[in-house]
Amino acid sequence: MPSRLPRHWLLLCSLVATIPAFYLELLSPGGSSPVATAAYLIAALTVVLSGRRQHQHVHARQPRLRRVLTRLLIGGLVAAALLPPSSTSAPALVLRSLTAVLTLMHMVWCLRHLLARDSLPALLGTALGVLLLCGAGFWWLEPLTPTLADGLWLAFTTAATVGYGDVVPSTPASKIFSVFVVLLGFGILSLVTASIAAMWVETTERQVERDILQDLHAEIGQLRTELRATHAELQALQRRLPPTPAPAPTIAPDDQPSGNS
Structure with a gap:
């Protein structure tokens, strides 16, 4: 497990880098961004290498749907690096958006051990990190959020699907970004x-189990006391009874004396 941990986080970081690459390519004045292209290609290469390293141990047991989604992700990352700019091609924008959705799904799969139901501290840390990243993204993309605090507020209202209306996404880039924020908000x-509800339920269940065990111990103790009392009464009764006489010895027919003799 420790040897897989660096590769695991390397894959996660390469996938995270494709999110700002999507907006760098979309907002680039020249219509293309070498940094975004490099991020897409590095992410595709990392996914391919990760799949080959896990082929002997995990790939045979992976669900077929996940294998198909992984291949689609690799193809989408390569296509996102080679397609024309999203600002001039609607199909390229749609394909990069679908690739971003597949990237988020793969990131959630990488974090599945941290997103367990009973790991509330890890979940809270993940939620805080996602909120900070989404706030920074709105601060970068949305002109109506000139400060990071405004970006965080818009990220929270978007992720929680509250929609107060005081600040709303106004640019195409921020509107696309808000879709991913809503999806992340639903999930996180x-x-x-x-996890919080599970903690309350587990606390109640543990209290019920503790009460049941206490009742069982009390009943077992009472049964032991009754068994000791019954055993003592039997011993006292045996001492009061008269001793049983020993049976008379029997004489075999061959041992009886003969009258003729």
Whole structure:
């Protein structure tokens, strides 16, 4: 497990880098960004190498749907690096958006061990990190959020699907970004609330189990006391009974004396 941990986080970091690459390519004045192209290609190469390293141990047991999604992700990352700019090609924008969705799904799969139901601290840390990143993204993309605090507020209202209306996405880039923020908000917030609810349920179940065990111990102790009392009564009764006489010895027919003799 420790040897897989660096590769695991390397894959996760390469996938995270494709998110700002999507907006760098979309907002680039020249219509293309070498940094975004490099980020897409590095992410595709990392996914391919990660799949080959896990082929002997995990690939045979992976669900077929996940294998198909991984191949689609690799193809989408390569296509996102080679297609024309999104600002001049609507199909390229759609394909890069779908690739971003597949990237988020793969990132969630990489974080599945941290997003367990009973790991509330890890979930809260993940939720805080996602909120900070989404706030920074709105601060960068949305002109109506001139400060990071405004970006964080817009990220929170978007992720929680509250929609107060005081600040709303106004540019195409921020509107696309808000779609991913809503998806992340649904996932992260539902996991956090489920983890908190599970903690309450487990606390109640443990209390019920503790009460049941206490009742069982009390009943077992009472049965032991009754068994000791019954055993003592039997011993006292045996001492009061008269001793049983020994049976008379029997004489075999061959040993009886003969009258003729």
